[in-house]
Amino acid sequence: xxxxxxxxxxxxxxxxxxxxxxxxxxxxxxxxxxxxxxxxxxxxxxxxxxxxxxxxxxxxxxxxxxxxxxxxxxxxxxxxxxxxxxxxxxxxxxxxxxxxxxxxxxxxxxxxxxxxxxxxxxxxxxxxxxxxxxxxxxxxxxxxxxxxxxxxxxxxxxxxxxxxxxxxxxxxxxxxxxxxxxxxxxxxxxxxxxxxxxxxxxxxxxxxxxxxxxxxxxxxxxxxxxxxxxxxxxxxxxxxxxxxxxxxxxxxxxxxxxxxxxxxxxxxxxxxxxxxxxxxxxxxxxxxxxxxxxx
Amino acid sequence: xxxxxxxxxxxxxxxxxxxxxxxxxxxxxxxxxxxxxxxxxxxxxxxxxxxxxxxxxxxxxxxxxxxxxxxxxxxxxxxxxxxxxxxxxxxxxxxxxxxxxxxxxxxxxxxxxxxxxxxxxxxxxxxxxxxxxxxxxxxxxxxxxxxxxxxxxxxxxxxxxxxxxxxxxxxxxxxxxxxxxxxxxxxxxxxxxxxxxxxxxxxxxxxxxxxxxxxxxxxxxxxxxxxxxxxxxxxxxxxxxxxxxxxxxxxxxxxxxxxxxxxxxxxxxxxxxxxxxxxxxxxxxxxxxxxxxxxxxxxxxxxxxxxxxxxxxxxxxxxxxxxxxxxxxxxx
Amino acid sequence: xxxxxxxxxxxxxxxxxxxxxxxxxxxxxxxxxxxxxxxxxxxxxxxxxxxxxxxxxxxxxxxxxxxxxxxxxxxxxxxxxxxxxxxxxxxxxxxxxxxxxxxxxxxxxxxxxxxxxxxxxxxxxxxxxxxxxxxxxxxxxxxxxxxxxxxxxxxxxxxxxxxxxxxxxxxxxxxxxxxxxxxxxxxxxxxxxxxxxxxxxxxxxxxxxxxxxxxxxxxxxxxxxxxxxxxxxxxxxxxxxxxxxxxxx
Ligand SMILES: Nc1ncnc2c1ncn2[C@@H]1O[C@H](COP(=O)(O)OP(=O)(O)O)[C@@H](O)[C@H]1O
Ligand SMILES: [Mg+2]
Numbered sequence: 111x112x113x114x115x116x117x118x119x120x121x122x123x124x125x126x127x128x129x130x131x132x133x134x135x136x137x138x139x140x141x142x143x144x145x146x147x148x149x150x151x152x153x154x155x156x157x158x159x160x161x162x163x164x165x166x167x168x169x170x171x172x173x174x175x176x177x178x179x180x181x182x183x184x185x186x187x188x189x190x191x192x193x194x195x196x197x198x199x200x201x202x203x204x205x206x207x208x209x210x211x212x213x214x215x216x217x218x219x220x221x222x223x224x225x226x227x228x229x230x231x232x233x234x235x236x237x238x239x240x241x242x243x244x245x246x247x248x249x250x251x252x253x254x255x256x257x258x259x260x261x262x263x264x265x266x267x268x269x270x271x272x273x274x275x276x277x278x279x280x281x282x283x284x285x286x287x288x289x290x291x292x293x294x295x296x297x298x299x300x301x302x303x304x305x306x307x308x309x310x311x312x313x314x315x316x317x318x319x320x321x322x323x324x325x326x327x328x329x330x331x332x333x334x335x336x337x338x339x340x341x342x343x344x345x346x347x348x349x350x351x352x353x354x355x356x357x358x359x360x361x362x363x364x365x366x367x368x369x370x371x372x373x374x375x376x377x378x379x380x381x382x383x384x385x386x387x388x389x390x391x392x393x394x395x396x397x398x399x400x401x402x403x404x405x
Numbered sequence: 406x407x408x409x410x411x412x413x414x415x416x417x418x419x420x421x422x423x424x425x426x427x428x429x430x431x432x433x434x435x436x437x438x439x440x441x442x443x444x445x446x447x448x449x450x451x452x453x454x455x456x457x458x459x460x461x462x463x464x465x466x467x468x469x470x471x472x473x474x475x476x477x478x479x480x481x482x483x484x485x486x487x488x489x490x491x492x493x494x495x496x497x498x499x500x501x502x503x504x505x506x507x508x509x510x511x512x513x514x515x516x517x518x519x520x521x522x523x524x525x526x527x528x529x530x531x532x533x534x535x536x537x538x539x540x541x542x543x544x545x546x547x548x549x550x551x552x553x554x555x556x557x558x559x560x561x562x563x564x565x566x567x568x569x570x571x572x573x574x575x576x577x578x579x580x581x582x583x584x585x586x587x588x589x590x591x592x593x594x595x596x597x598x599x600x601x602x603x604x605x606x607x608x609x610x611x612x613x614x615x616x617x618x619x620x621x622x623x624x625x626x627x628x629x630x631x632x633x634x635x636x637x638x639x640x641x642x643x644x645x646x647x648x649x650x651x652x653x654x655x656x657x658x659x660x661x662x663x664x665x666x667x668x669x670x671x672x673x674x675x676x677x678x679x680x681x682x683x684x685x686x687x688x689x690x691x692x693x694x695x696x697x698x699x700x701x702x703x704x705x706x707x708x709x710x711x712x713x714x715x716x717x718x719x720x721x722x723x724x725x726x727x728x729x730x731x732x733x734x735x736x737x
Numbered sequence: 738x739x740x741x742x743x744x745x746x747x748x749x750x751x752x753x754x755x756x757x758x759x760x761x762x763x764x765x766x767x768x769x770x771x772x773x774x775x776x777x778x779x780x781x782x783x784x785x786x787x788x789x790x791x792x793x794x795x796x797x798x799x800x801x802x803x804x805x806x807x808x809x810x811x812x813x814x815x816x817x818x819x820x821x822x823x824x825x826x827x828x829x830x831x832x833x834x835x836x837x838x839x840x841x842x843x844x845x846x847x848x849x850x851x852x853x854x855x856x857x858x859x860x861x862x863x864x865x866x867x868x869x870x871x872x873x874x875x876x877x878x879x880x881x882x883x884x885x886x887x888x889x890x891x892x893x894x895x896x897x898x899x900x901x902x903x904x905x906x907x908x909x910x911x912x913x914x915x916x917x918x919x920x921x922x923x924x925x926x927x928x929x930x931x932x933x934x935x936x937x938x939x940x941x942x943x944x945x946x947x948x949x950x951x952x953x954x955x956x957x958x959x960x961x962x963x964x965x966x967x968x969x970x971x972x973x974x975x976x977x978x979x980x981x982x983x984x985x986x
Contacts (some may be wrong), residue, residue: 145523147526147527202716205457208463209664210713212463212664213709220701224702331534335530338527338530338531375544376543377548378542380539380541381542383535384543387531388535390527391517596851597850600837600842601838603834604827606829607828607829610809613789613808613813614819615813615838615839615894616810616813616843617810
């Protein structure tokens with residue numbers, strides 16, 4: 111009985127963690143290439159959630175089909191913000207790009223508030239559930255998980271098998287050297303920022319499978335926090351590290367919720383959110399460069 | 406002696422500005438709320454600037470210090486109202502606000518201030534939410550239900566005094582915090598702390614090589630800024646409203662406002678936060694009439710415009726203009 | 738007793754050994770040059786001496802104190818001053834403030850208050866001839882002026898050991914000669930040991946240093962009196978068989 115509950119929780123944790131991991135890859139990609147910390151990260155997840163919600167509610171489009179829309183919208187937003195703000199701040203003090211990405215997050219939140227009000231919303235895809243005996247998994251969550259793995263794989267293939275991807279990797283390694291080798295570093299920056307944002311908006315679509323009624327303009331804040339925990343777990347500059355960081359975080363989050371629920375007098379939901387903040391501080395204290403990095 | 410005092414002449418325009426504001430408020434009671442709001446923004450800006458402006462580090466969880474300060478005052482009034490302390494409750498509340506914000510800043514600073522730039526920002530990003538969910542999750546001080554203590558305050562000091570405390574003294578205290586923050590900023594600027602902070606803001610490694618214990622000076626600025634925020638929360642929120650809800654006092658948009666104010670006015674300048682607060686406060690006041698609900702949507706892009714085009718802010722630009730003139734002694 | 742003892746110090750960056758098991762000593766008040774081709778590990782050696790990096794292996798004794806694990810600000814308090822290869826003055830601070838910062842936090846820092854440090858700064862500004870720029874932000878100066886600000890800032894720290902990384906790079910021969918005289922003067926007046934890191938400017942080495950340590954690929958090649966080092970075949974070879982005249986120029 112206890113074993114069943116535990117393995118059920120573990121599985122749920124892995125499923126959610128995979129999506130968390132995907133939701134952090136964009137953050138790590140942008141940091142890896144541009145050395146910019148996207149403090150407005152969660153707001154882009156929120157945008158993705160609205161893409162899924164609106165497409166489903168107004169046009170009846172199923173969430174997987176919202177993914178390409180989200181990717182294109184995200185990449186367009188990425189280009190827009192790169193050329194209007196980020197590009198001009200890369201050479202300046204770190205404070206400048208931090209404040210800029212923070213403000214971009216606020217802009218997105220306020221635009222969405224004007225468009226959709228601040229009321230919390232959700233949608234019901236209505237897929238069946240898979241009963242494994244020890245736990246029940248909605249197919250929608252499985253699809254989100256599968257989608258995350260797929261996106262991770264595609265990113266990997268793109269990085270390692272295409273010229274464009276390899277060019278971008280060389281910028282991560284050494285941007286001056288890459289520039290000397292004839293790579294247009296500015297364009298690589300723009301592209302990475304845009305892909306990073308695109309991935310993040312897509313992850314917002316996938317995350318809606320886990321939040322039945324929680325879509326609102328200010329939902330991003332807690333995802334920003336989680337993404338930082340995950341990114342720091344996996345080594346801030348590594349998209350794959352982020353993916354595994356996500357798995358670990360999903361497990362810990364699920365486990366700590368179960369634990370907090372056992373302790374009388376605690377609100378498990380709030381305590382779990384508090385816990386992710388504590389985790390961030392602890393990880394930064396013991397290993398700011400990332401727990402999962404070997405070097 | 407004269408020369409010693411002259412170093413502090415830039416405090417004059419600050420005091421003048423606050424004096425004029427207070428004067429307008431007293432002369433036109435109908436405008437008191439607006440003036441109180443502007444004073445709040447001035448104090449917020451000055452307190453925030455003391456850390457962000459002087460060190461170049463940004464604390465995205467800054468509002469948490471206002472939040473715990475609010476709780477400091479709330480706890481004092483809520484739990485001690487029947488101990489016959491009278492007006493002493495307020496002083497205990499302010500002391501608790503200072504203690505709470507110092508405690509939180511030590512806890513956060515111990516981790517975050519050992520980290521550089523981006524990592525520091527990352528470490529602070531969840532402080533306000535983290536603390537809010539801690540209060541709610543562990544059901545501390547009534548958890549999410551908050552604390553309402555108007556009744557307690559009335560019992561402790563009487564109806565009349567309670568009324569004056571919330572409607573007048575709370576705002577006067579906000580002025581006090583603003584003046585205190587300005588004085589501390591100037592004192593720091595004129596002493597080793599200020600030189601150390603300038604150095605580490607420009608180049609942390611070089612500062613260390615010059616013999617500056619950067620962590621020590623960052624902590625000094627961080628705690629000072631946090632305590633000022635705590636006192637501000639205790640006066641502008643707890644004492645004025647006589648209730649506190651975790652979801653209100655840990656709300657990130659106050660951090661956004663602090664950033665806007667400091668950038669508008671000029672980060673790291675003495676007069677900047679006041680200029681920024683007046684510009685921001687006044688425009689927000691009019692926007693609330695013309696375009697209610699659009700304030701942040703309008704100001705967030707302005708932050709980006711400032712960062713890209715005018716990183717020195719209003720007073721920073723002004724300082725350049727007046728270099729070599731007599732005004733140079735007063736406007737910094 | 739030597740001023741600084743460096744014992745078997747090694748520093749690695751990943752697989753690269755930037756400083757490889759180096760030992761040497763610096764005596765009070767002497768001038769020494771560390772030379773070597775680009776990438777030899779000179780700047781890294783400086784960073785190790787003044788604590789910007791901590792050594793992976795080895796030991797460093799300054800006067801009687803084991804400073805191996807000291808952060809750079811504590812080494813500054815003991816009397817290690819430094820200028821950077823690419824000047825790093827505090828851009829928004831004025832020339833005067835920059836130099837005063839050295840005075841108020843350096844080796845004499847605990848006894849110097851802000852006003853005294855500012856007065857000290859005026860003295861050094863005159864010494865380096867930047868009086869017209871006294872109240873300008875250092876960020877707006879020319880590279881050479883920035884370098885001078887850095888030197889003054891380091892001197893204001895009242896160091897007993899002054900490390901100068903490529904202090905004369907980019908200067909013309911007349912300026913180099915002036916600089917050499919200036920540094921010798923400082924050394925004699927204030928009793929500071931000076932270690933200058935020079936890349937190819939043998940003119941400066943010959944004029945200034947009593948002793949030369951040649952580094953090559955992280956390791957110590959020779960450590961001997963200047964004249965011997967300059968004619969040492971091993972040293973000449975490191976400079977890719979350059980004709981001796983060019984080498985001495
Ligand atoms: N911070 C660093 N990280 C990685 N490698 C470094 C770092 N600093 C220096 N190096 C490497 O160490 C070697 C020695 O560099 P450096 O000390 O700057 O040489 P020099 O000053 O003699 O030109 C070079 O190969 C350089 O690339
Ligand atoms: Mg070098």
